[in-house]
Amino acid sequence: MTLPRFSLFSSPSSKLSWLLLLLLAMLGGIVLFYHQANQRLVGELNSLNGIHAANLRTSSQMLGLLGSVQNQLGQLLDDDNEDSLRYGELNRQIALIEARLAQLQQLPRQLTPPPLQQENTRQIAMLQAEIARDMDSFAQQVSGLLLLVQADSRHARRQARLVTRQVRDDTEQLAQLVQLQEQATQHAFDRYLEQASNRFKIIELPLLSLMLLVLLLMLRTFRRIGSQMRTTERTLLQLSAGDTDVQLPEDNDASFQPIVTALQRFRNSLHGNRRTQQQLAQQVEERTAHLQAANQQLADEISQRREAEKHRRLFEIVFRNTDNAVLITTPDSRILTANQAYLQMTGRTLDELVGQQPPISRSGHHDSNFYQQLWQELSHRGRWQGEIVNRHVDGALVHALLTINAVHDGDGSLTHYVGILSDITQLKAAENQLRRMAYFDPLTALPNRVMLKNRLEHEIEIAEQEKKSFAVVMLDLDRFKFVNDTMGHKAGDELLMDVAERLRGTIRIEDTVARLSGDEFCLILRDSSPAQAALICEAVLQVLGLPFRLTERDAEIGGSLGIAMFPADGDNVTTLLKHADAAMYQAKAQGRNRYSFFEPAIGARLKEEMELFSALRTAVKQGAFTLHYQPVIALQPGLPTYAEALLRWPQGGQHASPGVFIPFAENHGLIDAIGDFVLDNACDFVARQRDNGQPQTISINLSAKQLAQGNLPARLAARLADSGISPACIELELTESTLIQDLAAIGGTLQQLRDEGFRIAIDDFGAGYSSLNYLLELPVDKVKIDQRFIGGLGDNPRNQAVVAAILELARAIGVQTVAEGVETAAQLAFLRAHGCHYVQGYYFARPMPEADYLAFQLPAA
Helix, strand or coil: CCCCCCCCCCCHHHHHHHHHHHHHHHHHHHHHHHHHHHHHHHHHHHHHHHHHHHHHHHHHHHHHHHHHHHHHHHHHHHHHHCCCCCHHHHHHHHHHHHHHHHHHHHCCCCCCCCCCCCCCHHHHHHHHHHHHHHHHHHHHHHHHHHHHHHHCHHHHHHHHHHHHHHHHHHHHHHHHHHHHHHHHHHHHHHHHHHHHHHHHHHHHHHHHHHHHHHHHHHHHHHHHHHHHHHHHHHHHHHHHCCCCCCCCCCCCCHHHHHHHHHHHHHHHHHHHHHHHHHHHHHHHHHHHHHHHHHHHHHHHHHHHHHHHHHHHHHHHHHHHHCCCEEEEECCCCCEEEECHHHHHHHCCCHHHHCCCCCCCHHHCCCCHHHHHHHHHHHHHHCEEEEEEEEECCCCCEEEEEEEEEEEECCCCCEEEEEEEEEECHHHHHHHHHHHHHHHECCCCCCECHHHHHHHHHHHHHHHHHHCCCEEEEEEEEECHHHHHHHHCHHHHHHHHHHHHHHHHHHCCCCCEEEEEECCEEEEEECCCCHHHHHHHHHHHHHHHHCCEECCCCEECCEEEEEEEEECCCCCCHHHHHHHHHHHHHHHHHCCCCCEEECCHHHHHHHHHHHHHHHHHHHHHHHCCCEEEEEEEEECCCCCCCEEEEEEECHHHHHHCCHHHHHHHHHHCCCHHHHHHHHHHHHHHHHHHHHHCCCCCCEEEEECHHHHCCCCHHHHHHHHHHHHCCCHHHEEEEEEHHHHCCCHHHHHHHHHHHHHHCCEEEEEEECCCCCCHHHHHHCCCCEEEECHHHHCCCCCCHHHHHHHHHHHHHHHHHCCEEEEECCCCHHHHHHHHHCCCCEEECCCCCCCECHHHHHHCCCCCC
16 A cells, blocks of 8 residues: 655645744744853853952951941040040950951951953952951951050050051052952953854854845745746636636646646536537527427417407406496395405405405494395396495495496396495595584694584583583683794694693593684583682693693793683673683783683773774774874984874874774774875875975884785885875884784885885884894884883983994994984983984974974974
8 A cells, every 4th residue: 555645845835834934943043042142141240240249248348347446446545545444444345346356357358359360360369368467467466455455555555556557558458459359340241241242243144144045945935936826827817718728837846736737627627518508509599499489389379369358358457447346246146256446445355255245234334224225226227326335354434436237138137236336435534524624623623613602502502401500711822922923833833732632631521622713712611610610720720831842942831711601691602702701801911821700890891992992993984083293303414304193083082092092903903994094194294295395204103914914015005106105205114013923024025115115114122022133134224212211311321321232233234213202402412422313202392283293393402
């Protein structure tokens, strides 16, 4: 048996791997060698440093002991000379000196020499021998000196001086010895470093040469393997593209031979696949010819049957695709088939319906009499038509208009019934929706005014029969208009829906809540006493007082409720609603967010309002008003003086004040006629004075309801055209409360008026709704500063600052200013000094009739 041959370089990747391992091994060996050499050098240097440190310690100890012995001997001799030593003290000091001598005798007499021979090694040895002899001699001399101290002090002092000189000489020799030792140690350290550097230089060049050789070998191998791999890759790409004539690479390394063998097998496989493909193509051509012949035969058969199927298909298409549901049954009402529209109408499949009776009876909306009449008419006439109610499989009811026709064969025998159904569910839903819209509010789904009156009439009948009372509560939301104006109508609608939901959850199930219009609701509290009605109204106020979480942000509102009791406050629908509404207004007048019961005093006030309405309507019809004119004085050069037309009602009695009857006219729909009266008379005045050679400019006031009219610019322009005067002669004043309603719409109307030639002024500027936005977004020519600011100009610095700021702002944006209510010279001086354009007030003139105004002369300044 032949064993397989094992080779380390059986493949290109193996070669590369072994070369990399060889390079890593060489690098590791070099690093290990340098590490061992450094460790040896560090050990020798540590030994040398230890010898040097030991010699220094010995020299330092020797010098210290010598100095200590010398000092103690000197002190002993001095004390003995002064005869201050006692016997015991003398013995103690001698004992200390002897102890120091003993320590000195224990020290080594010679220092450790350097490990290497140095130039001063001999000199170091001689100094060490001499110091050793001196140490022995010094010890003997000091011992003798101690004996002399006890016997002969004079001889002892002489001997002490000799010992001192010897100590000094020994100290100098020791210092010289230490210096020589340090030089020797440093020289040895340098020798060690030089030897280590020489050793490294000896082996550095061979190692680098060996590494360079290995790198060159690796580069040569990489280049040869890379060339062979590129050739192999190019061959493989050609074979993949189907080129079987490609020449395989030759003269490859032995490690590439398996790859070349695989490429050769791949080329042979491509040859075989090409031959197989050619055979398959030939078989496909033969089969295609056979199928074409069969298809031609089949086409002939289809063309023969096409005419026969044409009419049947047409009937089937009509049957299946008609919007009406079609059902065919047997004479005993068993379903044979149905179209897709019928399946959708019932929600069932055809398999579920075939053989069954039509599911009309399952809706529960038809009784036995209905079916009896249906079959009776179908039997007599052969046809029936009417509305039925089917039930879808999901439970939903489907309203349909059904037509049933009986089908007979040639001899008159009944064969089938054909039913055609038209889905009228949406039509029925639309009818219900119209009915609901007629009786319910589309936003809140609450009963509307019509349904409320019906239920109120029904409630009156029940209460009269049962001799019971009930309450009618009118509810008007407080601050709803603010929410609607500031947050938009979408937020207002959302708020109304939330209010309706809270009201439904607060009242009892037998009570009724309805929405009459806007933010006005009405409650019918069945079988309620005044106390019970008050409790329910308190609950309503509590739920309305909670914050409403709207999409944009939270809103807080309240409610004013008026209560009218049946039969005490009225016995019919109109009276109850009127009295409840009057009580509601009474609650608003008392401070809002409260409820109020109807009282006779409220009825008296209602009567007074009715009388005022009747009188005011009569005055409008008869034109019983007049215009007074108040001069508007120009303060700046080049500006013309003009007048403001102010409405007066001479026959108004206690209601003659414009502050009373004008708001009442706005709330009761009479302001349009009054506005027309002011405009007509002002235009007539301007036209007459123009004809008399005295041109005039008049300022008139517009109400919020007049401004809300979409045709206001056209009406004003037509009226001025009839009078033949220019729009520049008329200035239109609008209060700030008018502007807050809908700034975008009002801005468009004012721009149209401005385009017509009218001048626009904002009246009562700063009265509570002031916004700089008005001055920026609206086409304003003037602002009239409210008289409440003008009245405090004399003694109120804050008023002065506000007025000065308004004047400066208006001047900066090019808007003229008019100060209302000027009554003192100090006010006039302040306004003139701050550049006000016009002033108006009692300081110059009160509103006056036309004749007085024409005769008015401006007083001297």
